[in-house]
Structure formats: structure tokens, C-alpha cells
Amino acid sequence: MKIFSAAQIREADAYTIQHEPISSVDLMERAAAACTGWIEDHFPPAHPVYIICGKGNNGGDGLAIVRQLLEKGYEANAWLLTGNASADNLANQARLEQRFPGHIHPLNDVQEFPAIAADGIIIDALFGTGLNKPVEGWLAGVIHRINDLRTRHTVIAIDMPSGLQADSSSLHTPVVQAHYTLSFETYKLAFMLPENAVFGGEIHVLPIGLHPDFLTQTPARFHLTDQETIRTIYQPRNPFGHKGTYGHALLIAGSYGKIGAALLATRACLRAGAGLVSAHVPGCGYEIMQLGEPAAMCVTDADMQHSTHFHLDINEAKYNSIGIGPGLGTHQQTALALEKLLDNYPLPMVLDADALNIISVYPYLLYKIPKGSLLTPHPKEFERLFGATANQFERLDLLSRKSVETGLYILLKGRYSTIACPDGSLYFNPTGNAGMATGGSGDVLTGILTAMLAQGYTPKAAIILGVWLHGYAGDLAAARLSQEAMTAGDIIHHLGDAFLQGI
Numbered sequence: 001m002k003i004f005s006a007a008q009i010r011e012a013d014a015y016t017i018q019h020e021p022i023s024s025v026d027l028m029e030r031a032a033a034a035c036t037g038w039i040e041d042h043f044p045p046a047h048p049v050y051i052i053c054g055k056g057n058n059g060g061d062g063l064a065i066v067r068q069l070l071e072k073g074y075e076a077n078a079w080l081l082t083g084n085a086s087a088d089n090l091a092n093q094a095r096l097e098q099r100f101p102g103h104i105h106p107l108n109d110v111q112e113f114p115a116i117a118a119d120g121i122i123i124d125a126l127f128g129t130g131l132n133k134p135v136e137g138w139l140a141g142v143i144h145r146i147n148d149l150r151t152r153h154t155v156i157a158i159d160m161p162s163g164l165q166a167d168s169s170s171l172h173t174p175v176v177q178a179h180y181t182l183s184f185e186t187y188k189l190a191f192m193l194p195e196n197a198v199f200g201g202e203i204h205v206l207p208i209g210l211h212p213d214f215l216t217q218t219p220a221r222f223h224l225t226d227q228e229t230i231r232t233i234y235q236p237r238n239p240f241g242h243k244g245t246y247g248h249a250l251l252i253a254g255s256y257g258k259i260g261a262a263l264l265a266t267r268a269c270l271r272a273g274a275g276l277v278s279a280h281v282p283g284c285g286y287e288i289m290q291l292g293e294p295a296a297m298c299v300t301d302a303d304m305q306h307s308t309h310f311h312l313d314i315n316e317a318k319y320n321s322i323g324i325g326p327g328l329g330t331h332q333q334t335a336l337a338l339e340k341l342l343d344n345y346p347l348p349m350v351l352d353a354d355a356l357n358i359i360s361v362y363p364y365l366l367y368k369i370p371k372g373s374l375l376t377p378h379p380k381e382f383e384r385l386f387g388a389t390a391n392q393f394e395r396l397d398l399l400s401r402k403s404v405e406t407g408l409y410i411l412l413k414g415r416y417s418t419i420a421c422p423d424g425s426l427y428f429n430p431t432g433n434a435g436m437a438t439g440g441s442g443d444v445l446t447g448i449l450t451a452m453l454a455q456g457y458t459p460k461a462a463i464i465l466g467v468w469l470h471g472y473a474g475d476l477a478a479a480r481l482s483q484e485a486m487t488a489g490d491i492i493h494h495l496g497d498a499f500l501q502g503i
């Protein structure tokens, strides 16, 4: 699913008006009806509704919602900023006044903000995608008033929480903190970033019938992975396939005290479909690996505690893919061996955790990584690799620039893990939950991605599909066990159901 910028959304709006064709006020009626329908489904008419309306089309939506709710028997009123209203806003003021006189109240000052009855619902229709600067002065006071009331009253934002910029950072500016956001047609970029998590609440994207030609033909830089995309990527196994068909994957992971990371990555790699899996671990890991995962082969390093010689018998004829980093440690001998591996192995590989930490100490190694490889830093590792940024929009830009510059796929992990592709496109992943914020989840992902590469998926397909399945398995684990009780191993246990249900 594409994520459009505010400017593209305006174009979609105009294209729909011209090509459906439909008048802009009727398109507004349709958008408002989608919201009214949602409100009706979730809150009975016993709740009085207070709609705070701006002067633009977001306020116009609010005015139309007041009229539609009144028609459905709700007690609804608008508090409207006075001044130069947009044409469709004016048209909806007139329609409301004509059908239900006396339901529009002026809002020129915070003092005029209504007193909200016990069961009252506040609807924020102040500003949407037309916000052109941070909100200041008494209007900021209105936003603060709404936010003060949110502990006692449900707050529903129309299209965007007011004050939130769709495509740039809103840090340190006043923004409504909604419980629900009813957004039109597409997700906005701002919803994807953790720095905005407190504003949107539960986000519902309501279709309003923007023209399908525009939506399919207009290129977008940002995407939200959906099941449809996953179904086009996934390749069912060939009935005549043999284990050679699905590749030999090698995991280079673990050090004394962290052999569990190697075990998790290895198990995940097997469960994600690799034909053969080998693990290279230091000597201390041999029995743990052989007993812990009998289906995997184990190669031990000359050193008992950490890996030092994993570059020796590795070549592309033997291993179709390599995943390196979980629990590996950052010993200097390990760093030297990593450099030799990068010098000798030409295929895309997966680099995670300590492999990334080593590279952040020796940044020139970044340029030795085979093109098309997958890097999977969490935010701290990302910062060590590429430096800090003032906000998460800048971090997104940095992420994309580094991917383009190096020719590597870089995954920034977290809620809506973000995949930056060397062609400049970015994919947000919607699956996964906070139960996965538990030690070892990332090791499991390394195993899954290494398995996808071994099976012959292109790097882009491997990372989009692997990250989706990892999160989906995490969601299934959380549904069965709770977010609190699930562990990284449970993500692996649910991979089977993720293949069956998530694709």
C-alpha cells in the first residue's frame, strides 16, 4: 500500500473531483459519512458529541459530521473558528444551519471552548493535511485543552490529529493526542514514526473512494507492506524440490555466554525454510548447538570463546547465504575475520548485531559488504553506524541516503520496522508488537532473513517477506501467550502458523 505525501493527497483529491467526476463538496460528504458510520458503529447516540472545527476542509468535514450525526439522532454541536473559511467549509456551515439551526457556536478564544458533559466525545476537526506551520497562540491553548480532557473523554481526530505535520517532524509543537484517528484513504508518513506514537492513538484508515487510477499510477517513495504485496512475493515450494533447491545457509554467531543467540538464529533459519543450515560457533558452543538443534550442522572455531577463523572454508559454492552477528562479540580477531569474509564472499548476506557494532568501529568495512546485503540495526546500532539525528524524519532520510549510497538494504527495527532500499524506496512493516521487545527477537529475524536468501528470494523480496513473517509470528505468539510472557523462542514456534495464515 502506498503512503502519499500531503501534496499527493491534494492531487488525488483534485484528480478524483475531475475524473470521477464528483463535486468537492460531495467528496467531503462521502469522507464525513465514512467517519459518521465509524462513530455510529463504536459509540451509541447517548454520547453527546462536541466537534471542534477549523476554517479549512478539515473543519468542513467536522461540520458535515455534525449534520449527519444529528440526522442519526445524536446530540451534536460544532465549535467553529471564525474567519476566512474555505468554500466547502462555508457550504457545510450553510447546510447545517439550514437543516439544524443553532448548532454552530463560535470559537475565537480558549474561553469559548465548550464545557464537556460526562459522556461527551470530543472530535478534533481543526486541521488536517493542510496544516502549514506549527500551531501557536490561543489555538495551541485549544489543543492543550483537548489534551487535558483526554483522560475523561474520548478524543477522535479527523484525518490527522491537529498540529501533526503529515511529512515532517512535529517534535516540541502542540499536537492533539487522540484516542482514535479516522484518516482518509491512506496512512500518512507521520503515523509510521515512533516520535508521533502518542498522537494518533488507534488509527483507522477509511476508504473514501479516491480515484483508483490515481492511486495505482502515482509513484510513491513510501509503502506500507500489506498481505497483497506478500502474496505476490511468496513462492510456494516446488513439489519436486529437494534440500539443495532451498539452499545451504550458514549462521556465524555466538560467543561464550551468548551461544543462545546462535541457537535461536539457527532454529529460525530452519523453520523459515532453508534446505540446509550450518552454524559456525566457537568451541564452547559445540554441544549446545548439536543437542539444541539436531537438524543443523555445526562447525566450530579454533577458539573456544569467540570466533576467529570463520573465513577459511567459506565460499559461495558451499553456502548460498550467510547470516552473521548475533551474539558474535566484537573481539579484534573476530573483526579481522569479518573483514576477510567480506573480502572473499561475494553474495548478499545478512549482517546484524555485533557484525554491525564491529563495522561502526571500522566504518570502511561498510563499503566492503557485498551489494544487496541486508543490514538489520535496531535504533541504537543504527546510531552507532550512522550517527544521531535531530528527529525521526531526519533519521529516515539518513537511512535512505545510506542505503542508496552503499547499495545495501537497511532495516531499521522497531514498531513499523523500516526497510530502506538502494533504489530510494522505503517499506514500513505493520506486523509485530511490543511483546517482541525481548532479548533474542532480533536473532530470530537474522535466521529468517538468511533462510530467505538461501531459498533464492531476491534481497528485496527476502527482507520484505522475512520481516513480515517475523512480525506475524510474533503477533500469533502474543495472541496465544500475551505480549508479556512470549519469548523469542515463541516467535520461532509460531513461524509455521505465520506461513499458513499470514500469506
Ligand SMILES: NC(=O)C1=CN([C@@H]2O[C@H](COP(=O)(O)OP(=O)(O)OC[C@H]3O[C@@H](n4cnc5c(N)ncnc54)[C@H](OP(=O)(O)O)[C@@H]3O)[C@@H](O)[C@H]2O)[C@@H](O)CC1
Pocket: 009, 010, 012, 013, 027, 028, 031, 054, 055, 056, 057, 058, 059, 060, 061, 084, 086, 126, 127, 128, 129, 130, 131, 132, 133, 134, 135, 136, 139, 158, 159, 160, 184, 208, 210
Ligand atoms: N484528501 C482528500 O481527498 C479529502 C480531504 N478532505 C479534508 O480536507 C482536509 C484538508 O483540508 P485543507 O486543505 O483545507 O486544510 P486543513 O487541514 O483544513 O487546514 C487548512 C486551514 O487551517 C489553517 N491553518 C493551517 N495551519 C495553521 C496553523 N498552524 N495555525 C492556524 N491555522 C492554520 C489554514 O488557514 P490559513 O493558513 O490558510 O490562513 C486553513 O484555514 C483533509 O485533512 C481532510 O480532512 C475531505 O474533506 C475530502 C477529501
Ligand SMILES: Nc1ncnc2c1ncn2[C@@H]1O[C@H](COP(=O)(O)OP(=O)(O)O)[C@@H](O)[C@H]1O
Pocket: 353, 378, 413, 414, 415, 416, 417, 431, 432, 433, 434, 435, 436, 437, 438, 439, 440, 441, 442, 443, 444, 445, 470, 471
Ligand atoms: N514495539 C514493537 N513493535 C513491533 N516489533 C517490535 C517491537 N519491539 C521490538 N520489535 C521487533 O523485535 C525485534 C527486536 O530486535 P533486536 O532489538 O535486535 O532484539 P535482540 O537484540 O534482543 O535480538 C525487531 O525485529 C523489532 O522490529
Ligand SMILES: [K+]
Pocket: 058, 124, 125, 126, 127, 128, 157, 158, 159, 160, 161, 162
Ligand atoms: K484533525
